[in-house]
Amino acid sequence: MSIVTVQLGQCGNQIGYEVFNAICSDFHSTHGLCSKKENESYQEACKERFFSEEKTGVPVARAVLVDMEPKVISQTLSMAARSGHWKYDHQSHFCQKQGSGNNWANGYSVHGPRYREVIMNLVQKEAEKCDRLSGFFTVMSMAGGTGSGMGAFVTQCLRDAFPTSFILNQVIWPYGTGEVIVQNYNSVLTLSHLYQSSDALLVHENDAIHKICAQLMNIKKISFRDVNQVIAHQLGSVFQPTYSSEGASQYSKSPLGDLMESLVPHPEFKMLGLRNIPQMSENSLAYSTFTWPGLIKHLRQMLIANAKMEEGIDWQVRPPLPGHPVPPKASPNKALHFNTSIANLVVLRGKDVQSVDLGGFRDPALYTSWLNPQEAFNIWKTPRAFNKYEKSASLVSNSQFLLKLMDNIVGKAWNMFASKAYVHQYTKFGIEEEDFLDCFTTLEQVISSYASL
């Protein structure tokens, strides 16, 4: 039932805060659009999942905060406490007094092992508070320096200490035009290491979320806070309580287990993308109405055409006709038109969820040849509306969503590596060229597996 969140680095802590905030405000929402009984079940499940009881009565987030500097953590702790509705356990954090330079290898090989025991003790404490530990949810950026390196190390430690628990990594894909010159190295190192330890990687791209803020939310000056709030909304729409099977009489007690089982049983395919519809500013929300057929139609096309949001979807892209094999995608550098899925999960919240027709998602043409839609497609639903959206649909997809992105990043990193640029920054702290090669190999294998769907 309970999920322990590990917030890693500046990025992880800021996003983590927004996630708990979004969940808490949804908890208190008076626009549930369902019966009182339903709402109470929902709230109970939500509480058990993300918060623990304390004597003061204010729910305490089930979280461990980790960062090399104290600034972001102390901001996060005080912001939560000020809300009055929830807070963090002020003991449940780890940080150092001074920063440690922006270096992935330093984070992974030096700081990680040095502070491993302290950090794992904090995690253990949180885990013991749970009657039923559903698993771990880590939040971190992929291309950061020390934060990402440490994040990769901590994930490994989690896997070692909790070999049977479910581990989901939330990773933030950097802006394409990022400032850090070695961000591609960092990304390659982070991705390949996380792939070994966690069960699934749920990716959010900064570029995509930025566009959502600009075009859908109509925000003029987009801050990190805005981006993080969109991410938090999307995550909340997946992880708030749902009924995960037809005819279930209570909210799912294993959200992470259910997710993993439906999407990532194959160890080679762990990359998950997330889409949510509708997404708009609160002001516009009051004047909008939606129909389920419209929402589902858009969501399906977003999947097929690999669109990041509901505007600017390429409606020309169609799934291949039955009997016509998908043209072999020899090089993933060619513009991929049709996005083949392995498995999809749709989460529906709000009014009339029982009547929604999801036949379009069961089309075998959407899926790879070796898995049929009965096994590849899953639905979670609840009549309880989420965060003031009368109807809300989310898609978690294990598909070729991230193929092009991965190929880009690996390509760029490889070009740098071929000329040995900046490699000494890593070898200095124990990440050898051999290790780089292992990482490239792992990712090439993943890219190849996804390309051959």
Added chain:
Amino acid sequence: QARRHQRAAACGMWPGRAGALPAAIGALCRALPPGSRPAPETFRLAKFNRPEAVRAGEWHLLPSKNHLANQPMSISVQGRILFVKSVLRYHGYGRPEFYQLPSDGSQGSRELLLAFSWLLNRINLLEQLLTANRVKIGDEASVCTCEDNLSNSWKDRTEIALERPLKRDVDVRYLQWLNGRLRFKWRSLHVDRQEQCKLLHKIHSYTSGCHMDQTIGHFSVTETDLIRQPDSYKQLLQLLESETSRLEAFLEWKQLEPVYCLTVFFSLQVKSRERTLPDEREFCAAVRTITEAVKLKLSDLKYHCAHKKNGMHGSYRLVFKDKRSVISKLQMEEATLKRELKRLQEECRHKLDEIAEGLVGVICIPPIKR
């Protein structure tokens, strides 16, 4: 031989015996757990191979007989039939007519009756069901620390199971997918168990010092529930009464079991008389092969029994005790298992290396070292 058959037939139809068979079947039905209880009439219909007997759910009977599911299994008829066939195959039932029964459940009540009777005898089905469904006051866990002498019997069983290999090509990725799902389900089970342990620990520690029996010292879940809701004793009483009547029926059945077995055997004899007798030489050769096999198995068994350590096996009441001695025991177990794991991993690595050497033009990439 014909004279022996005549005598058996006469026994079966002896006037005094007339009531014995219905009594046996009645006792059998009453000894079965409620919810899996067929009407005695079903047996009579089955004997005459009437389709009503099949519909009446003999196929339903056998799965719940496997004493794992106390709830009705909500799978299709086809799935249920497949499951029943695989259970019988697992236990070594060799009658081809049974396996040839159609998977829509439209016929075969006599074959089902035969299979059921065979299973009843083969695995002491009734005793197993009575044990599995007995009323438990304490919290229980099932334990098995027996030495692993099962490896031989597994070999025999898989030989039967692998008779018919998959005819169509399956993408290996699909198999990997299924394997992954199985792994995840196992991990979810682990989460369930951990939760159960946690909650049991809470109850045991909160009620410590309350139990009259000082060797136990604390209440079980059922006992705690009885304290909280005293009216639930009525339910408990009902369960105990039901169990008592099942046990009484079981005792009755044990007396009358030979009558039932003779009837089934007799009906089988009637059927087999329809077949032609085998060639005498072939027959002797077959008997010789069987005798050899039995001798081998017997000596195997004797060896294992002589070397078998006395391990714990079965259900035990869970009692919360001081953890110190248990922790050191567990640590020793952990070390042993770790060594075993390492050994198996090495073995696996060697095998993979061997296979890799045999593959031409292929580069094998091991996972990232940690």
